[in-house]
Amino acid sequence: xxxxxxxxxxxxxxKEELHRLKTVDRPWVINAIAEARAQGxxxxxxxxxxxxxxxxxxxxxxxxxxxxxxAAQIINPAAVDAGGKVVFGAxxxxxxxxxxxxxxxxxxxxxEADLKLGLVNISSPIARALIGKEEGDVAEVQAPGGVKHYxxxxxxxx
Numbered sequence: 001x002x003x004x005x006x007x008x009x010x011x012x013x014x015k016e017e018l019h020r021l022k023t024v025d026r027p028w029v030i031n032a033i034a035e036a037r038a039q040g041x042x043x044x045x046x047x048x049x050x051x052x053x054x055x056x057x058x059x060x061x062x063x064x065x066x067x068x069x070x071a072a073q074i075i076n077p078a079a080v081d082a083g084g085k086v087v088f089g090a091x092x093x094x095x096x097x098x099x100x101x102x103x104x105x106x107x108x109x110x111x112e113a114d115l116k117l118g119l120v121n122i123s124s125p126i127a128r129a130l131i132g133k134e135e136g137d138v139a140e141v142q143a144p145g146g147v148k149h150y151x152x153x154x155x156x157x158x
Contacts, residue, residue, distance in 0.1 A: 003073040005088045005122060010112035011074045018065045021058055029055045068111065077106070080157045086130045088122055091158055094130075094150040097138065102153070107131070126150075 006014070029051055036048035077089030086092055091106040105120045107130065113121035120127050129139040135155050141148045 002071065004068060004071050004109060005075055006068075006072045006109040007089055007112060008074055008076050010109050011069065011072055014065055014069055014072075014111060018062065018069070021062050021065070025058050026055075026062070029058055077157045082157070084134050084155055086133050086152065086155055088131075089157065091156045092130055092152060093154040093156075094139070095153050097149040097151055103150075105130075 032051040033048065033055060036042075036045055036051050039045060039047070042048050075089050077091070080087060080089055082090065086107070088107055088109075091104060093102065093104050095102050103118070105118050105126065107122055107127045108119045110121050110123065113119050113124070122131075125143065126139075126141050129141045129150075130152070133139055133152055135152050137152050139150045139152060141150060
């Protein structure tokens with residue numbers, strides 16, 4: 001199985017989710033199934049059907065998170081020494097060459113990505129355009145609105 005890069009923060013979030021699924025959600029749904037079963041006829045019991053569906057979702061998500069954690073390659077961005085190059089985990093300050101707008105992104109794994117927080121997926125167009133570049137380079141990004149050019153102002157490993 002291929003390894004999936006993930007930051008320490010992302011791995012901790014997955015571990016917290018797995019813990020919640022196993023200690024809170026799973027017991028809750030088991031209790032809901034027991035209560036619905038106690039109501040009698042299961043063939044016309046909507047609460048029972050809903051609880052069983054929820055149980056299937058929870059068990060599927062537990063298996064998915066466990067699989068991701070077992071395949072995870074946890075990377076501490078602060079321990080990375082890439083000589084100023086943009087790599088997984090790097091935080092990059094950019095300036096849009098057209099508008100002059102400044103943005104900061106950290107390149108993270110798929111499960112951690114949240115553009116509102118400045119966390120971009122390693123496989124996104126912007127991350128692919130930045131990987132391997134250095135401070136002062138210009139990255140050409142194919143965006144839905146056309147090609148954008150970003151100058152790399154700074155590369156940090158935090």
